[in-house]
Every structure is written in structure tokens, then in C-alpha cells.
Amino acid sequence: MTGDKNHKGYSLKVNKGVEQPSSVSEEALQRYKNIKQKPLIIDDYIEGIRSGHRTILSKAITLIESSLPDHQETAQEIIERCVPFSGNSIRVGITGVPGVGKSTFIEEFGKHITQKGDKLAVLTIDPSSQRSKGSILGDKTRMELLSADPNAFIRPSPSSGTLGGVARKTRESIILCEAAGYNVIIIETIGVGQSETAVHSMVDFFLLLMLAGAGDELQGIKRGIMEMADAIFINKADGDNLEKANIASQVYKNALHLLPPAESGWTPMVDVCSAVAGTGISNAWNIILNYRDLTKKNGYFDKKRMLQLKQSMLETINRQLNEDFYNTPVIQATLPQIEKQLFQSQITSFAGARKLIDIYIKKLKGQDG
Amino acid sequence: MTGDKNHKGYSLKVNKGVEQPSSVSEEALQRYKNIKQKPLIIDDYIEGIRSGHRTILSKAITLIESSLPDHQETAQEIIERCVPFSGNSIRVGITGVPGVGKSTFIEEFGKHITQKGDKLAVLTIDPSSQRSKGSILGDKTRMELLSADPNAFIRPSPSSGTLGGVARKTRESIILCEAAGYNVIIIETIGVGQSETAVHSMVDFFLLLMLAGAGDELQGIKRGIMEMADAIFINKADGDNLEKANIASQVYKNALHLLPPAESGWTPMVDVCSAVAGTGISNAWNIILNYRDLTKKNGYFDKKRMLQLKQSMLETINRQLNEDFYNTPVIQATLPQIEKQLFQSQITSFAGARKLIDIYIKKLKGQDG
Numbered sequence: 001m002t003g004d005k006n007h008k009g010y011s012l013k014v015n016k017g018v019e020q021p022s023s024v025s026e027e028a029l030q031r032y033k034n035i036k037q038k039p040l041i042i043d044d045y046i047e048g049i050r051s052g053h054r055t056i057l058s059k060a061i062t063l064i065e066s067s068l069p070d071h072q073e074t075a076q077e078i079i080e081r082c083v084p085f086s087g088n089s090i091r092v093g094i095t096g097v098p099g100v101g102k103s104t105f106i107e108e109f110g111k112h113i114t115q116k117g118d119k120l121a122v123l124t125i126d127p128s129s130q131r132s133k134g135s136i137l138g139d140k141t142r143m144e145l146l147s148a149d150p151n152a153f154i155r156p157s158p159s160s161g162t163l164g165g166v167a168r169k170t171r172e173s174i175i176l177c178e179a180a181g182y183n184v185i186i187i188e189t190i191g192v193g194q195s196e197t198a199v200h201s202m203v204d205f206f207l208l209l210m211l212a213g214a215g216d217e218l219q220g221i222k223r224g225i226m227e228m229a230d231a232i233f234i235n236k237a238d239g240d241n242l243e244k245a246n247i248a249s250q251v252y253k254n255a256l257h258l259l260p261p262a263e264s265g266w267t268p269m270v271d272v273c274s275a276v277a278g279t280g281i282s283n284a285w286n287i288i289l290n291y292r293d294l295t296k297k298n299g300y301f302d303k304k305r306m307l308q309l310k311q312s313m314l315e316t317i318n319r320q321l322n323e324d325f326y327n328t329p330v331i332q333a334t335l336p337q338i339e340k341q342l343f344q345s346q347i348t349s350f351a352g353a354r355k356l357i358d359i360y361i362k363k364l365k366g367q368d369g
Numbered sequence: 370m371t372g373d374k375n376h377k378g379y380s381l382k383v384n385k386g387v388e389q390p391s392s393v394s395e396e397a398l399q400r401y402k403n404i405k406q407k408p409l410i411i412d413d414y415i416e417g418i419r420s421g422h423r424t425i426l427s428k429a430i431t432l433i434e435s436s437l438p439d440h441q442e443t444a445q446e447i448i449e450r451c452v453p454f455s456g457n458s459i460r461v462g463i464t465g466v467p468g469v470g471k472s473t474f475i476e477e478f479g480k481h482i483t484q485k486g487d488k489l490a491v492l493t494i495d496p497s498s499q500r501s502k503g504s505i506l507g508d509k510t511r512m513e514l515l516s517a518d519p520n521a522f523i524r525p526s527p528s529s530g531t532l533g534g535v536a537r538k539t540r541e542s543i544i545l546c547e548a549a550g551y552n553v554i555i556i557e558t559i560g561v562g563q564s565e566t567a568v569h570s571m572v573d574f575f576l577l578l579m580l581a582g583a584g585d586e587l588q589g590i591k592r593g594i595m596e597m598a599d600a601i602f603i604n605k606a607d608g609d610n611l612e613k614a615n616i617a618s619q620v621y622k623n624a625l626h627l628l629p630p631a632e633s634g635w636t637p638m639v640d641v642c643s644a645v646a647g648t649g650i651s652n653a654w655n656i657i658l659n660y661r662d663l664t665k666k667n668g669y670f671d672k673k674r675m676l677q678l679k680q681s682m683l684e685t686i687n688r689q690l691n692e693d694f695y696n697t698p699v700i701q702a703t704l705p706q707i708e709k710q711l712f713q714s715q716i717t718s719f720a721g722a723r724k725l726i727d728i729y730i731k732k733l734k735g736q737d738g
Contacts, residue, residue, distance in 0.1 A: 076720065083714050168719060175717065309711050309718050316722035321690040324726070342678050345452050348544065349678050350537060351445070353685035357693070364733045 045078045049180045050085065052119075054153055057180045061155060064172045079172050082179035087305070089178045090292050091185045093199040095225070096209030101235045102188060103142040104275040105209060110143070112281050113184050114151035121182035122146070124157040125170055125189045125199055153182060164319055167198040171312060174202065200228045201308055204301060205288050208232045212241060212248035226252075227259055229268055231287050233280065237272035245272040264300045266291055330363050331356060414447045418549045419454065421488075423522055426549045430524060433541045448541050451548035456674070458547050459661050460554045462568040464594070465578030470604045471557060472511040473644040474578060479512070481650050482553050483520035490551035491515070493526040494539055494558045494568055522551060533688055536567040540681060543571065569597045570677055573670060574657050577601045581610060581617035595621075596628055598637055600656050602649065606641035614641040633669045635660055699732050700725060 040048070040059070048056025063075040096102050106122060113120045122143070146152045155173065157166070174185055187203055189195045200206050208229040226232070232252050237245035252270045262268070269287050273280025295301035325331060338352045347355075409417070409428070417425025432444040465471050475491060482489045491512070515521045524542065526535070543554055556572055558564045569575050577598040595601070601621050606614030621639045631637070638656050642649025664670035694700060707721045716724075 079717055080720060083717055087714055172717065172719070306712050310708060312718035313707075313711060313721045316719055317694065317725060318687070318691060320722060320726050321694060322687060324730075325686065325690060338682075339679060342682060343675050345456055348448055348452055348541065349681035350541070350685055351449060352682045353689060356686060357689050361693075361733070364730070 042074065042077050042081070045074075046081050049078070049082060049176055052181045054180075057153065057176060058155070060176055061173050064169050064176070075172070079175055082175050085179040086175040087178060089174075089183045089185050090205065090288065091174065091187065091203040092288060093187045093189065093196075093203035093206040094209065095189045095196050095199065095206070096235070097211075098190060100209045100211050101275050102209060105233075105235055105273070105281075106186060106188060107143045107146050108275045108278055108281045109284060110146045110152055110186070111149065112285055114146075114149050116285075117151075118184050119151045119153075119182045120146075120149075120184045120186065121153040121155070121174075121177035121180075122186045122188060123155050123170055123173055123177070125166055125187060125195050153177065153180075163194055163198055164315070166195075167202070168312075168316070170198075171202055196225050196228065201311060204295075204304065205230045205291050207284065207288075209235050210248065210252070211236060212244035226255065230264075230266060230291055231269040231271070231284065232256070233284055234270075234272045235275060237280065238274035238277045242272070248272075264291075264295055264304070265298050266294060266300075325360055328360060328363060331360055334359055411443065411446050411450070414443075415450050418447070418451060418545055421550045423549075426522065426545060427524070429545055430542050433538050433545070444541070448544055451544050454548040455544040456547060458543075458552045458554050459574065459657065460543065460556065460572040461657060462556045462558065462565075462572035462575040463578065464558045464565050464568065464575070465604070466580075467559060469578045469580055470644050471578060474602075474604060474642070474650075475555060475557060476512045476515050477644045477647055477650045478653060479515040479521055479555070480518065481654055483515075483518050485654075486520075487553050488520045488522075488551045489515075489518075489553045489555065490522040490524070490543075490546035490549075491555045491557060492524050492539055492542055492546070494535055494556060494564050522546065522549075532563055532567055533684070535564075536571070537681075537685070539567075540571055565594050565597065570680060573664075573673065574599045574660050576653065576657075578604050579617065579621070580605060581613035595624065599633075599635060599660055600638045600640070600653065601625070602653055603639075603641045604644060606649065607643035607646045611641070617641075633660075633664050633673070634667050635663055635669075694729055697729060697732060700729055703728055 040056070045056060045060050049060060060075070060078050063071045063078065066072065066075070094102060094106060110120050110122065143154055147154055170187065174187075177185055185203075187199050189199045206228050208225060208231070210232055212234055234245040234248050234252070249270050249272050256268050256270065259268075271280060271283060271287075273284060275281070292301065295304070326335075334356060338347070338356055341347045342349060342352050409425070414425060414429050418429060429444070429447050432440045432447065435441065435444070463471060463475060479489050479491065512523055516523055530538070539556065543556075546554055554572075556568050558568045575597050577594060577600070579601055581603055603614040603617050603621070618639050618641050625637050625639065628637075640649060640652060640656075642653060644650070661670065664673070695704075703725060707716070707725060710716045711718060711721050
């Protein structure tokens with residue numbers, strides 16, 4: 001699907017000897033027709049995902065997003081069996097404030113990618129918004145052509161949950177998409193709050209879409225987000241807006257010069273594009289491929305992925321340790337008393353913490369006695 | 370020392386009926402003369418601190434900063450006994466990049482405060498720098514007049530440690546200073562890294578010192594730090610620099626307008642000052658007093674302090690849970706294996722985390738069996 005087509009370096013190479021999806025057997029196709037009638041067993045999911053069956057992939061992601069313990073258990077088994085087939089992709093984060101034209105950009109960008117012969121999955125992270133509740137239809141409407149493209153898989157945001165939970169579900173969905181043969185993964189995020197940081201922690205390349213403003217380009221940017229960007233594209237660079245966009249592009253280039261050099265050895269690129277006019281789109285994709293080539297060569301690509309995996313594990317451990325602690329009944333019962341002592345200047349925050357930890361450890365040990 | 374002097378509202382009021390330091394007894398003075406000869410008992414420390422004896426206060430803070438378990442134990446006892454006498458102060462964080470003139474500003478600002486009859490303690494947080502290793506002399510030299518002022522207590526940064534550790538030590542030092550009757554606490558921080566966030570989490574009022582630049586005022590600011598500021602003062606507004614400073618002041622005022630309104634009900638103030646010429650200093654102090662009056666009245670002052678205490682306790686719990694976890698031998702032995710499986714795409718970060726947590730919980734429970 002990818003490495004053997006050899007599009008003059010445009011297609012992604014299979015580096016790890018990962019087994020590629022087999023074609024769907026007639027028998028399997030027959031079975032899938034009945035998926036609405038009977039529940040699938042794990043093997044059905046694995047075979048369906050590995051053969052690139054989109055409805056099965058979609059159903060598996062629904063299990064990941066479900067909060068039912070049964071679903072979670074099945075999902076974890078599916079993920080564990082898909083992990084060995086994951087990783088063979090380039091993961092691209094795309095962000096930008098509402099109105100910047102993300103959907104139109106991703107539609108054009110996605111068509112360009114699938115025309116090159118690659119398979120594209122688009123996932124969305126939007127934990128802060130109620131918008132996502134009804135966004136399946138929304139996203140399909142937003143990206144009409146891409147939705148109909150057999151080489152594209154579009155999946156809207158999980159409908160609810162904390163950022164930590166949503167981030168985990170997206171990480172797991174990436175694994176399934178990669179196991180299903182999608183070798184370009186776009187993670188779209190709405191330009192608000194902390195979701196950019198979460199997306200940055202799970203992608204290889206981070207693309208920031210901006211608009212040309214009226215001379216106030218820098219004031220609107222969250223500095224931390226600009227520091228994360230591997231490329232900034234000024235969208236809607238068409239018609240009367242083109243000159244403004246070129247000026248904005250220069251402003252951003254100057255601003256990026258102020259940042260310290262990145263460990264990747266990559267210099268963040270700034271350019272203009274117009275998703276509506278279709279200009280600058282292939283340039284954006286070439287930049288991403290250049291980035292991949294550079295960082296694969298200097299080792300940063302793999303190093304970053306390993307760091308991301310480790311960071312994700314440490315964050316999960318931290319979250320779990322805290323959840324276990326605060327869900328313990330004796331802690332829930334004692335915390336308000338300690339807080340009262342704290343607020344009345346009877347103890348320090350350090351002593352209060354130490355007391356609660358001692359109670360917790362004692363409780364844990366006591367459960368066995 | 371404070372409330373009863375009634376400097377037309379300039380002095381801080383004692384709100385909680387906190388017992389004020391007694392004068393030092395002749396007998397105690399005699400005993401203090403021998404402090405270099407014999408070790409102090411806890412009662413000596415408490416009496417010394419409560420009577421405002423600076424050498425004793427200094428020795429107690431040295432115990433807080435020590436990493437020896439014996440010293441830590443003594444320090445915790447001293448702190449616990451001082452906590453009931455703490456809180457009666459206004460805590461002011463002052464930050465700004467090196468070269469902005471923080472030392473000179475604090476010297477002038479401090480003299481202004483002590484002349485009003487208040488007692489001032491100046492603590493410094495600088496976890497990132499080796500500079501602090503020899504900074505006792507450095508700080509004393511930096512603030513010559515203030516060092517000689519009987520109503521000022523200047524204590525340089527703890528010489529080493531993580532930001533979390535340094536922050537905790539500073540919090541504890543604040544308690545001792547307040548118990549010793551210091552009713553204005555300045556926490557100075559070097560304008561680098563994360564220390565501003567730590568300082569912000571322990572002060573009532575956050576003052577940012579800036580310099581007038583050459584039209585690029587906004588680019589140099591970390592947006593997050595500007596959002597924390599309750600006031601911004603453009604320092605070195607003297608001579609040829611005055612006009613530039615006034616322009617910069619206007620730029621910052623405009624930039625602050627872009628920020629959402631603060632929960633405190635306070636609008637961040639921007640003004641110019643010159644520590645060298647002594648201008649703008651009393652204005653800075655008046656602004657802080659106005660802030661205190663407003664937030665005491667609308668309840669935000671106390672609410673913020675309670676939130677800070679609670680946040681500090683939760684952070685300590687989180688740090689302690691993680692330390693306990695990663696210091697467990699079986700975790701230290703297993704972590705590299707799990708990481709290897711993670712990096713070889715054999716498990717997910719979530720499954721890896723779950724495995725380690727299960728091992729940890731089992732180990733904890735087993736210790737009792």
C-alpha cells in the first residue's frame with residue numbers, strides 16, 4: 001500500500017517489517033454483512049481492522065470511547081492485539097482558532113494525500129466543547145469529499161470526558177487506525193485551552209494555521225503554541241487578502257527567529273496557503289515529508305515517539321495514583337477535616353499532605369491483614 | 370506593631386486576633402548570646418522567633434533548608450508551632466528579567482515600607498541558578514541599606530533543590546517570618562523558567578518589573594507571566610529613558626486590556642518608576658494597599674489564600690504519591706522491562722501503567738501479610 005508504490009519519496013516507507021493488511025476474504029465480507037445482527041467476537045474485530053474494514057474499525061473505536069466496563073475490557077484486548085501493527089505512519093497535529101478554515105484545509109490537504117496513494121485517518125480532539133455531541137453528522141458535512149474518499153477515514157471527537165481521558169482514547173484510536181493500514185494520521189484540535197498540548201504529545205509534526213490580521217498578528221498567539229509549531233501556514237491567502245497574508249508570514253518568521261533552536265534540528269517553516277483556491281497545499285505536505293526525512297535520518301523521529309510513549313505512561317501512572325488515592329473512602333472522609341485544620345492555621349499544607357498519605361498507606365496495608 | 374499604629378490605613382491590620390510578639394526578656398537575650406556555643410531546644414527557637422530575634426529566625430530557616438533528617442524533624446516542629454501565628458501579612462511577589470533593576474527597586478521599596486512602620490522580610494526563589502550558592506554575601510551587598518535596617522530581614526535563596534522543594538521551603542520560611550512579626554513579605558524571583566508560577570502560588574500580589582525596549586515590548590514577555598501580574602511597573606523611567614518608558618507603559622496597558630477580567634475584581638495597573646531616582650515607589654506601595662483593601666472587602670484575599678493552601682497540599686500529595694511509587698524497589702526493577710515492551714510495540718502506555726500500578730498495590734498490601 002505504501003512503501004512498494006514508490007512515489008518518488010512521497011509515500012511513507014514501511015520501516016519495521018510490519019505485516020500489511022491482507023485483502024478481505026469473501027467469507028469475512030459475508031460475516032461483516034451481519035454485524036448489525038450479532039455481536040462481534042474479538043477475532044472479528046482484529047480481522048476486520050487488519051483488513052481495513054471501516055465499519056469494524058469504527059465500531060472498535062466506539063468501544064474505546066464507551067464508558068461501560070464490558071466495552072472497555074473488549075477495547076483493551078483489541079488494542080493490545082493491534083499494538084504490534086501500529087506505528088507505521090506519520091502523525092500530524094493541526095490546530096488553529098475557530099474560523100481559520102481548518103475543515104476546508106483538511107479536506108484539500110486530505111485529498112492531496114490520498115491522491116498520492118496514502119491512506120488517511122482524521123481524528124478530532126475537542127474535549128472542551130459540547131459541539132462534539134452531535135458532530136458525527138457535523139464532521140461528515142464539513143468534509144464532504146474526503147468522507148466519500150475510500151482512502152480516508154474521518155472520525156469526530158469522543159463526545160465527552162476529561163482532557164486526559166480524551167487524549168488516551170485518541171492515542172488508542174491512532175493504534176487501531178494504523179493497524180488498519182492508515183499511514184497518515186491527522187489529529188485536529190480546536191484552538192482553545194490545553195488540547196494543543198495533548199495533541200502535541202501524540203504527533204510527529206505540529207501544524208499551526210493562522211489568519212492574517214490587521215497588524216496585530218503577534219498579540220493573538222499563545223506563545224506556547226507557537227513554540228510547539230513545526231510549521232505555520234497563513235490560510236485564506238487569496239484575493240485581496242494575499243498581500244496581508246504575505247506580510248503576516250514575514251511577521252511570524254521574525255517571531256520564530258526569537259525562539260531557541262529545536263532539538264529536532266528542524267527550523268519551523270512559515271508560508272501562506274488558500275484551502276479555497278487550493279494553493280500552498282502540496283507545499284505543506286512536502287514540508288511534512290522533509291521533516292520526516294530529516295528527523296528519521298538524525299534519529300529524532302524515533303526518539304520523540306519513544307519519549308511520547310514514556311511520557312504517556314508516566315502521566316497515566318500519575319493520574320491513576322491520584323484517582324486511587326482520592327477514591328479511597330477513608331481519604332474522602334478525612335480530607336475535609338484536614339482542610340479545615342489547614343484553613344484555620346492549625347497545620348501546614350505539608351503536614352496535612354503527610355497525614356493523609358500516612359492514612360492512605362496504612363489503609364492499603366491493612367486491607368491485606 | 371501594625372494595626373495599633375494606624376498610619377491612615379497604610380499599616381496592615383491584625384484581623385485574626387493573632388498574638389503579637391512579646392518583647393525580648395533579659396534572660397532570653399542572655400541565652401541567645403550563647404547560641405553559638407550550645408544547640409538550641411525547640412522552645413528557644415519558638416521564643417526567639419516570636420520575639421523577633423533575627424539570628425534565631427535565620428537559624429530556624431537554615432534548618433528548613435537543611436536536608437539532614439534530624440534538622441528536618443526539628444524544622445517541622447518549629448513550623449507547626451509557628452503556624453498559628455502566621456498569615457498576618459501581605460505577601461508580594463516581585464519578578465522581572467535580570468537587568469531590570471530588581472535589587473535596587475526592592476531596596477527603595479523596602480525602605481519606604483519600613484519607614485511606614487511595617488516590618489519587611491525579603492525571600493528569594495532562584496532554583497535554576499548556581500548563583501545562589503554564594504549569594505548570602507551577594508544579597509547583602511546588593512541591598513546594603515535594607516540589610517542594615519532593623520525592621521528588614523533579608524534571606525537569600527536556598528542553595529539547591531528542585532523547584533517543588535524550594536517552593537515548599539519558601540512557604541515554610543514565610544510562616545516563620547510572619548510568626549516573627551514581619552507583616553510585609555516580598556518573594557523575589559529571577560525572571561526565568563517556572564519559578565514565577567511557584568511564587569504566584571504563594572503571594573497575594575504579583576508585581577512584574579519591565580524595561581522600556583525599542584518598540585518590541587510585547588515580544589519579550591511570556592504571556593503567561595503577564596496574565597499573572599496584578600501590576601506592571603516600567604523601571605528605569607528616568608532621564609532620556611522617561612519618554613520611552615511612558616510609551617511602553619501605554620503598550621502594556623493596551624495589552625492588558627486584551628486579557629479576560631480577573632476574578633479578584635482588580636484591574637491590573639501599569640505605571641513607570643525609577644528605583645534610582647526614587648520615583649514611583651510610593652505609588653507602587655499604594656497600589657498594593659488598594660489591592661489589599663479591595664480584595665479584603667470582596668472576600669477574594671482570603672479565598673485566594675485558602676485556594677493556595679489547598680493547592681499546595683494537593684501538590685505535596687501528588688509529589689509524595691509519585692515519590693513513594695518510584696522509590697519502591699520492585700517498581701525500579703520492573704520499570705525498565707515495561708519500557709522495553711512499550712518501545713517494542715508490545716503493549717500500550719496505558720497497559721504498561723496499569724501493570725506497574727497493579728504490582729505496586731500488590732506490594733503495598735503484601736507488606737502487611
